[in-house]
Every structure is written in C-alpha cells, then in structure tokens.
C-alpha cells in the first residue's frame with residue numbers, strides 16, 4: 444500500500460491496512476510463521492508534515508529459545524510515524540546540534556510506500572527470545588534431550604565443580 448499524504452491536508456483520514464509479510468523477509472531465524480499483520484490508525488496534518496498514529500496487531504509462531512518448541516505469540520502495539528518534507532531535512536551540521544530525537548520519514552512527494560515502514564516496525568513487535576513457558580528447562584547442551592520431558596543422565600559441569608568443592612570442604 445502507498446500512503447497518499449495529500450488526503451490528510453484538509454482533515455484527518457482513518458486508515459486500515461492488512462499486510463502479508465513473508466517470514467523470510469524479516470530475517471529472523473526464530474520466526475516460524477506470521478499471520479497477516481493488521482494496522483489501523485489516523486493520518487493527520489502536523490507542522491511541518493504529517494503524523495500517522497495507530498495500532499499494529501501481529502501474531503504468529505516462533506521457536507522457544509531454550510527448547511526449540513513452537514511458541515505462539517500475539518502482540519498489539521501503538522505505533523506512530525512522523526512524515527516531514529525532505530526540504531526541511533537538517534543538514535549534517537545541524538543534525539550534530541540537535542539530539543537524535545524522532546525517527547522521521549522524509550518525503551519528496553505526497554506518495555509514501557507504507558509496507559516497508561510496517562515491516563520495520565514488525566521487528567520490534569516480534570519477541571526476541573520467546574519461551575514456551577517461563578520455567579522451560581531447555582535442551583541438554585550435551586545430549587540434546589528435551590529436559591522438559593525427562594531429565595537426562597548428563598551431569599552439569601556446575602554440579603561437578605560443586606561436588607569437588609564439597610569434597611574439599613569435608
């Protein structure tokens with residue numbers, strides 16, 4: 444979808460957009476699948492430029508960062524973008540003086556591709572280290588057994604050190 448900023452010159456415009464993002468596009472190895480992403484929000488005139496505020500709903504499946512089991516996730520978050528005309532863009536020297544305040548989308552004309560902006564935002568909505576459950580025991584680093592199902596016979600290095608320490612103390 445493309446945003447036509449001009450539509451909001453007179454009055455705020457309500458927007459909704461459903462977007463299918465191929466999982467591979469996001470380059471997140473922990474991501475298994477992604478449902479269509481929904482955005483709804485309002486585009487309105489600001490000074491200078493425009494502001495788009497709304498809500499992004501994302502859901503899908505990722506792998507548990509400990510045991511690799513599929514974990515469903517769903518998030519709904521507030522998002523916003525500021526659009527400012529390219530001719531207002533500060534020069535390099537001016538940028539040094541002002542702090543990195545806002546992420547601004549600089550536009551040359553009123554038509555702005557929207558999907559890349561949503562994809563960028565998605566990166567923040569997908570969990571970084573998903574867990575199938577908070578107490579997930581994960582896979583054994585030695586034999587690969589899923590320790591949620593059954594404990595394996597491997598001994599933790601920590602246990603060995605502790606055992607040595609104990610034998611020294613007694």
Ligand SMILES: [Zn+2]
Pocket residue numbers: 507508509510511512574575576579580581
């Ligand atoms: Zn897990």
Ligand SMILES: [Zn+2]
Pocket residue numbers: 583584585586587588595596597
């Ligand atoms: Zn093991």
